[in-house]
Amino acid sequence: MRFSDYSFGSVRVDGMTYDRDLVIDRGKIRKRKKGPSRKFRGAYGHTPLSVAEDIPWQCRRLVIGTGADGALPVMREVREEARRRDVDLVILPTEQAIGVLTQTTKDTNAILHLTC
16 A cells, blocks of 8 residues: 555545545555444543444554544553454554555554544
């Protein structure tokens, strides 16, 4: 995958521009459906990433881009589930996460928050 033109709220992947949070699952891109995590918003001030979402666990490494300012909360249960599944969890602001993904996507899935 080729990533380019990341800016607040937008990223270009393989020539396509996306303006919503993305999930990259074994080379396929889909929109992040954060509805199941909205019930936790009050406790975090922002809709966090929770295990209630469809997280792409079938990988050796999961890269989570936490937004331009790193504001996406990742719930403790996500970290625990990654440990349980023996998945290397990489949590970085989205620009840095994209940098990791440009190095290699082999056996790597991702969740990219594109705003805050």
